[in-house]
Amino acid sequence: xxxxxxxxxxxxxxxxxxxxxxxxxxxxxxxxxxxxxxxxxxxxxxxxxxxxxxxxxxxxxxxxxxxxxxxxxxxxxxxxxxxxxxxxxxxxxxxxxxxxxxxxxxxxxxxxxxxxxxxxxxxxxxxxxxxxxxxxxxxxxxxxxxxxxxxxxxxxxxxxxxxxxxxxxxxxxxxxxxxxxxxxxxxxxxxxxxxxxxxxxxxxxxxxxxxxxxxxxxxxxxxxxxxxxxxxxxxxxxxxxxxxxxxxxxxxxxxxxxxxxxxxxxxxxxxxxxxxxxxxxxxxxxxxxxxxxxxxxxxxxxxxxxxxxxxxxxxxxxxxxxxxxxxxxxxxxxxxxxxxxxxxxxxxxxxxxxxxxxxxxxxxxxxxxxxxxxxxxxxxxxxxxxxxxxx
Numbered sequence: 001x002x003x004x005x006x007x008x009x010x011x012x013x014x015x016x017x018x019x020x021x022x023x024x025x026x027x028x029x030x031x032x033x034x035x036x037x038x039x040x041x042x043x044x045x046x047x048x049x050x051x052x053x054x055x056x057x058x059x060x061x062x063x064x065x066x067x068x069x070x071x072x073x074x075x076x077x078x079x080x081x082x083x084x085x086x087x088x089x090x091x092x093x094x095x096x097x098x099x100x101x102x103x104x105x106x107x108x109x110x111x112x113x114x115x116x117x118x119x120x121x122x123x124x125x126x127x128x129x130x131x132x133x134x135x136x137x138x139x140x141x142x143x144x145x146x147x148x149x150x151x152x153x154x155x156x157x158x159x160x161x162x163x164x165x166x167x168x169x170x171x172x173x174x175x176x177x178x179x180x181x182x183x184x185x186x187x188x189x190x191x192x193x194x195x196x197x198x199x200x201x202x203x204x205x206x207x208x209x210x211x212x213x214x215x216x217x218x219x220x221x222x223x224x225x226x227x228x229x230x231x232x233x234x235x236x237x238x239x240x241x242x243x244x245x246x247x248x249x250x251x252x253x254x255x256x257x258x259x260x261x262x263x264x265x266x267x268x269x270x271x272x273x274x275x276x277x278x279x280x281x282x283x284x285x286x287x288x289x290x291x292x293x294x295x296x297x298x299x300x301x302x303x304x305x306x307x308x309x310x311x312x313x314x315x316x317x318x319x320x321x322x323x324x325x326x327x328x329x330x331x332x333x334x335x336x337x338x339x340x341x342x343x344x345x346x347x348x349x350x351x352x353x354x355x356x357x358x359x360x361x362x363x364x365x366x367x368x369x370x371x372x373x374x375x376x377x378x379x380x381x382x383x384x385x386x387x388x389x390x391x
Contacts, residue, residue, distance in 0.1 A: 001033055002036070002087060003088065003092055004036055004038060004091045005025060005037045005038070005094060006037075006038045006091060006094065006095075006103045007021055007039050008039065008073045009056075010025075010050055011044065012072045016297075017094065020119070023180075023181075023367060024370075024371065025037065031368070031372075036084065038051075038081065039074060040053070040055070040057075040073065041056060052080050054074040054099070073099075076102045088112060089112075089113075089382060090112065090113045090115060092115045093116045093148065095120065096120070096147070100148060101148060113385040114151060114153055115152060115153060115154045115377060115378060116155050116173075117156040118155060118157055121291050122136070122137040122140035122144075123137055124215060127291060128214070149172075149173055150171070152173045153173060153174065153381040153384055154174045154175075155173045156176055156374065156377065158293050159177070159294050159317030161317030162177075162293055162317055174380070180296060181365055181367030181369065182365050182366070182367060184303075184366045185303055185304075187356070189304055189306070191356065197352070198348055202233075204283045204284075205235050206234050206236055206237070206286060207238075207239060207279065207284070207301070207306070208221055208237070208238050208285070208286045209240060209298065210289065212241060212242030212243065212248055216289045217311070217332060219248065220311075221288055222236075222248070222265075223334035225255055225261055226338075227335045228338040228342055229342055231262075232261070233345075234341075235263035236252070236263070236266065237265070237266045238268075239270050239278060276303075276304055279302075279303075279305075280304040282301070282306045283344075284309060286308070286309050287308060287310045287318055288311045288332075290315070290316060291313075291316060292318050293317060294317055295316075295317070298318060302362050305356050306355050307344055307351050307354050309328070309340045309344070310322050311332075311337075312329065312330055321361070323354070323357060326340060
């Protein structure tokens with residue numbers, strides 16, 4: 001099957017959507033599918049390029065903000081779009097911007113089936129622009145419906161939370177709940193804890209993996225330290241990069257100045273291998289995001305046997321991966337988060353055993369299984385068009 005992936009840029013570093021797309025494309029190719037990409041050029045000179053390469057689109061005035069948040073947009077070249085769509089058996093869009101709309105219009109004219117993955121909430125965009133207004137988010141989602149979803153045959157919903165949200169908008173497409181999946185990796189955390197695990201004097205490593213941006217809400221974890229009875233033993237590790245780094249460092253410094261924390265929080269960008277090691281040796285992994293389609297970073301951490309504590313909110317789907325309520329807390333509630341942290345840190349033996357259960361639970365989200373379901377979705381889209389054409 002010839003599958004065309006359409007996205008603004010496949011190669012941007014630090015952008016979760018691009019990372020997920022690269023993994024999915026590789027897994028589809030490994031499964032024997034013929035995949036090509038319609039995308040902007042690789043911003044890294046000498047790196048891989050898409051089969052159908054578009055020029056970069058520069059926004060006046062706000063481009064520095066876009067760059068700072070890890071996004072990159074492409075110009076819509078009609079000739080290149082038409083060439084790409086003519087090649088494909090099925091067109092798969094990863095975003096909901098003008099490039100995708102114009103590609104969909106060409107696909108409809110040429111009678112090609114169209115599928116999509118819901119990767120972004122409107123809030124992922126409006127929060128970055130400092131406009132987190134509910135009316136604007138509703139308006140943007142309605143625009144996506146009229147310009148993208150009303151033309152799509154099937155939509156991949158990575159979580160039940162996404163499925164529920166789209167159902168409220170009465171979209172005519174077929175829905176499939178399919179996780180984006182994690183690349184299977186062995187859990188390097190040992191079956192038994194190290195000798196110093198029960199030492200009451202050792203620091204307790206609590207990690208947060210995610211971009212330093214408004215919707216990831218790292219401040220809730222920092223504020224939770226004021227309520228935790230383990231705050232003098234907790235060593236916070238914030239792994240990532242992003243526009244709010246300096247702000248969060250100031251908040252962490254204030255906690256140190258007030259004597260809330262004994263260990264200075266660490267802010268650092270890590271390689272994939274370093275993140276795996278960090279998770280395998282951590283005592284807890286926290287995920288406070290208020291806006292999150294799925295949350296692959298915490299899923300990868302759970303692969304390494306660390307117990308998570310995950311925010312539950314209206315537009316975050318990550319909490320579906322929690323195995324029980326002890327790993328959930330209400331969004332933006334630092335006192336509740338501190339209570340969950342204190343519970344798990346008070347029960348080290350149970351925490352170790354539960355961490356290994358979390359590692360086991362992630363096996364069902366193997367990207368190979370996700371790709372099997374995606375291929376079935378693509379085939380269903382193609383069959384549906386064949387039936388329509390036969391009529």
